[in-house]
């Protein structure tokens with residue numbers, strides 16, 4: 263059994279390199295020069311993880327407007343919740359509770375992912391039901407358990423506010439749903455976390471990360487983690503089943519029966535399929551997994567070894583991989 267898991271891992275890694283080359287090239291804000299820098303820095307070898315661009319070209323006025331909207335509780339039905347209530351931008355872009363609390367104390371089903379670097383994900387939400395950040399906005403805004411708002415009310419509020427209506431008039435020719443979605447998405451795209459020690463390492467500074475983190479990166483590749491967690495966001499560019507290598511004992515143990523992408527497509531093969539989360543800043547985004555059921559990073563890594571690779575990782579292996587994951591924390595969060 264063990265052998266076949268390992269072979270599956272190797273096949274996956276092979277695919278990953280191909281996938282990565284193809285997928286990363288299509289990222290909307292991928293900086294092509296960074297991919298080249300990697301090849302040069304790492305001895306002509308194409309690495310499966312790509313450093314984040316140091317900046318993205320965006321209309322700063324739209325970013326500023328989006329930031330206002332993101333933090334504005336008046337967008338919610340009862341005027342108490344904003345996007346920033348659950349996605350704390352001065353901290354990790356998420357929260358630190360397993361499930362987040364929306365209007366009137368209602369608790370949702372899933373853990374809030376960080377909005378940092380979300381512009382690099384190929385889809386939004388754990389089940390990928392939104393194709394873009396623009397499309398994503400309606401989800402929380404209208405969800406009775408999150409902001410419990412309505413477009414009519416939002417447009418009325420913004421239209422009745424002198425500062426907002428002037429800004430929208432100026433940038434979009436008026437207050438519309440599309441304009442609100444665009445401004446919020448533009449702000450989110452500005453939330454990047456470049457210059458993690460690991461990115462400096464990829465760009466050629468061998469000493470930017472500790473020897474333990476380097477061993478961890480090698481393990482991350484050798485074990486096959488990289489087959490799913492790769493590219494600019496070290497994830498965020500494919501769907502995968504949770505528990506591919508082993509049956510769902512872990513999920514059952516954790517009492518979690520979220521069917522993931524199946525709830526979007528209704529297809530049998532999509533049961534327990536989730537978007538592979540990006541692992542940038544993962545040392546700062548506990549608790550883990552779609553249900554926020556795991557409190558610590560070593561435990562999340564151990565579970566991944568079992569559920570995705572069919573391997574009981576040694577304590578030392580977990581430590582090395584965690585050291586590598588810690589090197590993915592961008593400067594913004596240090």
Ligand code: HEC
Pocket residue numbers: 332343344345346347348349362363364365370372373374375376377380383385386387388389395398399402403407408409446450
């Ligand atoms: C009550 C808490 C709450 C509020 C308020 C909230 N979110 Fe979220 N956010 C979540 C949760 C939980 C998820 C994951 C839901 C899922 O995957 O089904 C999520 C997912 C996301 C994602 C997807 C990230 C990814 O990697 O897939 C983005 C982007 C996002 N929210 C932005 C926003 C914006 C913009 C607003 C305001 C319009 C907002 N959120 C309001 C809790 C919240």
Ligand code: HEC
Pocket residue numbers: 482485486487488489490491502503504506536537538539540541544547549550551552553562563566567570571583
């Ligand atoms: C076959 C694909 C696949 C492989 C291989 C894989 N992962 Fe994952 N990883 C996922 C998916 C899917 C999730 C989301 C699981 C969930 O929410 O239940 C995830 C979640 C995670 C998380 C939690 C992230 C968060 O924000 O909650 C960490 C940490 C992680 N993986 C690390 C690893 C490590 C380390 C390895 C190698 C030992 C690995 N993964 C191998 C697909 C994979």
